[in-house]
Amino acid sequence: MRRIYIVAVREFLEMLKTKAFLLGVFVVPIVMVGALSFTGRLQKKMVSGPQETRTVAVTDHSGELGEEIGRLLEEHNKWNTTKKVLVESIAPPPEGLEGLTKRTKERVKKRELVGYLVVPQDVLGEAGRAQYYSRGDNLAELNVFHTVRNALNNAATNTRCVRRGISPQVIKDVRRKIPVDNNSVTAKPGKKQGGLPVKMMVPFFFMLLMFAGTVGANQHLLTSVIEEKNSRVIEVILSSVSPFQFMAGKILGLSAVSLMTVCIWGLVAYGTAAYHGMGDIVNTANIGFFLIYFVLGFLLFSSIFAAIGSACNTLKEAQSFMMPVMMVLMVPMMGWLYFSQHPMGVWAVALSFIPPVSPMVMILRLAARPDLPPLQIAASIILLAASVPLVMWVSARIFRVGILMYGKPASLRELHRWLRQK
């Protein structure tokens, strides 16, 4: 036990001295907070700052809608100062449409215009259909298209109503939208509530914290094992420590570093949220669960990484073994939106009981829905906790042999043989 502790302390202190750790602990939060406040400022600036004008040309053959479209877009511009759309009316030329369309499309191509709307004569008829031309290669243009399409349709509705003798005031009354206040029954009264986007980000943030904490320190574990193997430090160490003691010490030391890093990040994030009056978006129980899942998950992955490191001689060789491990880590990353939106979905529940993925999946589910069935939580923790010593045992057996094997990297068959070796 004393030897494990000595190895752990060295691992801990050495990791604290690495650039990667200093960067991770101090620079990541600074960048995080910086990025948040920067986007905040940017958004404010977008509201008040000078605008890029987006002009759309409109040719109206019907002679009924053009004016109304222009009026509706002007109204749109009043409310959406960041997404203004200007209209350039082009009267249909007497010599025919073809030349005009060609010329205007050219202007769209040259970016003089964002789009070109052509409204045909019979647009208000049953088979009425309008044409819109744009470069169609970016998101902003898509927004303009939606705005123009809405303006056309609203103009058509209004015109149809007028044709039927309905007064504009009635139309306005009919179309008036009713605002709905969205209230949470679990939020404490008097506190500011995070909007939906913020709430969605909480599970994501928890998962990111777990992912970064696990991958960062384990990357270090992998490289340090390979280094110790290559520099033959390992032979000196193994003359006084057993391979298992050595591996356990390394894992323990690094998990302490990792836990510390994650706590610092979490505190910075919580502090930032609390500063903006959103302190209650994180549930206290979730923090406890996060720590349990983080530590267990870390032990699981670091055992695997230690075994991989011991079986390889270079980082390059280790990459091929890392692939499947990283894939497992990526599953919750890719499905985070699904898991946090459907915390009781079949996939979410099933993956909660599969140890390598369960920590991240469970933390997503818990953050999305704090009142998960206690039985599920308990079963998932027990399964995970039971798998840790099992994986450690397998890894220790591989570690024991691999750490002294030089030459070519081990094949899966060899790994299997090492497992059974006495």
Place this chain on the structure above:
Amino acid sequence: MDALVIEDVTKAFGSVQAVNGLSARIPPGSVYGFLGPNGAGKTTTLRMVMNIISPDSGSIQVLGRSSREGVAGRIGYMPEERGLYRKMKVTAVIAYFGKLKGMSRQDLTGAIPRWLEDVDLAEWANKRVEDLSRGMQQKLQFVVTAINDPDLLILDEPFSGLDPVNLELLRGIMLRLRDAGKTVIFSTHMMEQAEKLCDFILLINNGRSIIDGTLDQIRSRYPSNTVAVELAGEADFIAELPMVQGVECSGRKLEISLGEGGDPQDLLRNLVGKVDIRSFEVRTPSLHDMFVDLVRTNDA
């Protein structure tokens, strides 16, 4: 009780038989040399002694025990390929390994400066390992091995990479440790060092023991059959003497090889009175000669 007993130990790596039925007894308080050409099985044997790899068959007893459990702290091992944490400071490295071997902080504060002084590294105490030269790292590695005052030191090629001054320094320390009752086992192919240092020698080739014993015992098995004589006077008759096999002449010096059973004393008697003898030296074969000869005959 012997410090180390190796009994009929065998180890193969795939189809290569690295150690093949090797046995040895190493008495305590001695300097014991494992000699042999490259690939003879020296390092493999020492690694098995350290329990880094386990033998396929046979048994090894270290300090009277068959398992290293409980005696690990009494053994110091210096592997052939040196390994230290390059980014750590010299004192920190020694302290780390010292602690792993069970030393207390108090023991370490006394032992570290003393040892650094011994190997001329005192000024480097606060430098990083990577700032040290190769020879210095080698000495540091030795300090790491010996820091906990082990009863048994196992050194794999301790002299490789050392300049003559440091070589003398290390040799002196090894003898000092032996005089303090420690057992020092080392492997080398530097015969001159082995000859100066070893109380006992084990010569290994192809994983087998070829010869072992004290230097004198080994020498006695190689009866000397060359005599160097410096003389004045007519010396042609010497080649005709019955015990003489051949004579090589360089100026006034003669190198006389004797035939089987030829006695140098007999030769001397035959020379006295006939020529003016300036010097008469019975050549003892050097360890180097015996080594080369033994390995050649063994390989053949």
